[in-house]
Amino acid sequence: MLIRKLLLPVTLTSVVVMAGCVPAQPQPQKPVLTPDAFSQRIDALQEQLAGQCNVQQQQLADQQALSRSLRRDVREVGSQLRQIHAEMERPAQPQAVEACKAVTDNPILDKTLLGRVEWVGFPTISSYFKARIDTGANTSSLSARDITEFERDGAKWVKFKLALRDDGKYFVSGDRDKWVEAQVSRTVTIVQASGREERPVVSLLMTLGDIKQKVEFTLNDRRDLTYPVLLGRRFMMDIAAVDVSRTFINARPEYPGSAPSNEAAKDEDPNEGNRD
Numbered sequence: 001m002l003i004r005k006l007l008l009p010v011t012l013t014s015v016v017v018m019a020g021c022v023p024a025q026p027q028p029q030k031p032v033l034t035p036d037a038f039s040q041r042i043d044a045l046q047e048q049l050a051g052q053c054n055v056q057q058q059q060l061a062d063q064q065a066l067s068r069s070l071r072r073d074v075r076e077v078g079s080q081l082r083q084i085h086a087e088m089e090r091p092a093q094p095q096a097v098e099a100c101k102a103v104t105d106n107p108i109l110d111k112t113l114l115g116r117v118e119w120v121g122f123p124t125i126s127s128y129f130k131a132r133i134d135t136g137a138n139t140s141s142l143s144a145r146d147i148t149e150f151e152r153d154g155a156k157w158v159k160f161k162l163a164l165r166d167d168g169k170y171f172v173s174g175d176r177d178k179w180v181e182a183q184v185s186r187t188v189t190i191v192q193a194s195g196r197e198e199r200p201v202v203s204l205l206m207t208l209g210d211i212k213q214k215v216e217f218t219l220n221d222r223r224d225l226t227y228p229v230l231l232g233r234r235f236m237m238d239i240a241a242v243d244v245s246r247t248f249i250n251a252r253p254e255y256p257g258s259a260p261s262n263e264a265a266k267d268e269d270p271n272e273g274n275r276d
Helices: 002-020 035-076 078-089 096-105 261-267
Strands: 112-115 117-122 127-133 140-152 155-162 180-192 195-208 211-220 229-231 240-243
Touching: 112 117, 117 229, 140 180, 140 195, 155 195, 180 211
Parallel strands: 112 240, 127 229, 140 211
Antiparallel strands: 117 127, 117 195, 140 155, 140 229, 155 180, 180 195, 195 211
C-alpha cells in the first residue's frame, strides 16, 4: 500500500508531462491582399463595367436605328393610309360611276398638302433643307457652287458642293463641303438682265412628307436668296396641293448626325415665305 501511494503522484506527473509534449496543430493563415493583387482586382472590375456599358450603348444605338427605320416606313406608306382613310370617310355610292364622280369633285383628296415653306430631305446627300414652294416657277432649283462638268461612260455628269448661307442650322453641317455627283439630264437657258446663262439640270432623290421620288433641279448659287431649295410646278403636278396660308405642314426628315425631327419647331417661323 505504501508503494502504491508513492507511485500514484509519479504516474500523474508523467501523464501531465506527456500531455504537454503533444505538438499543437498549425492554424491556416489568411491570404494577404497585396497592392498588386488589389490593383488587378480593380482593373478587372473596371473592364467588366466598361463591357457592360458598351453592350448597353450598342443596344441603345440599335433601338434608335430601328426607330428611324420605322418612321421612314410610316412616311412612305402615308399616302396609302390617307387614301384608305378618305375612302372610308366617303359615303357609299350605289354605282361605280357616281363613286368616280365623287373623287373627281374632290381632286385634292389623294394629294399631299404643302405649305408655302416646307422641309425637304435628300437621302443621297444625307441632309435636309428649307424649301420655298413656288407655283409660279416651272422647274425646281437647288443651291450649288463649284459646279464642275465631266464625262462618265460617255454621259455628261457634274459634281458640285452645296451653296449654303451661315444664318442658321437648317442643314446637316457635316455634309456642307461634301462633293455631290449627278448625271446631267438636260440643260436649260436662263435669260436675265445680265445676259443668257446655261444651267445643268440633275435628277436627285428627294423626300417631302410622305412623298419620296426623284426630282429635277437646276443648279445655281442661291446664297443671295433666303431658301437653298425652290420647288416648282413640275414637282407638284398631280401629287401635291398648296395651302399658302400655312408653313411646315410636313415633318422634317432625320439623318445620322442631324437634329431630331421633334426639335424642328425652334427653326421654323410661321411668317416664312412672305419674303424672297
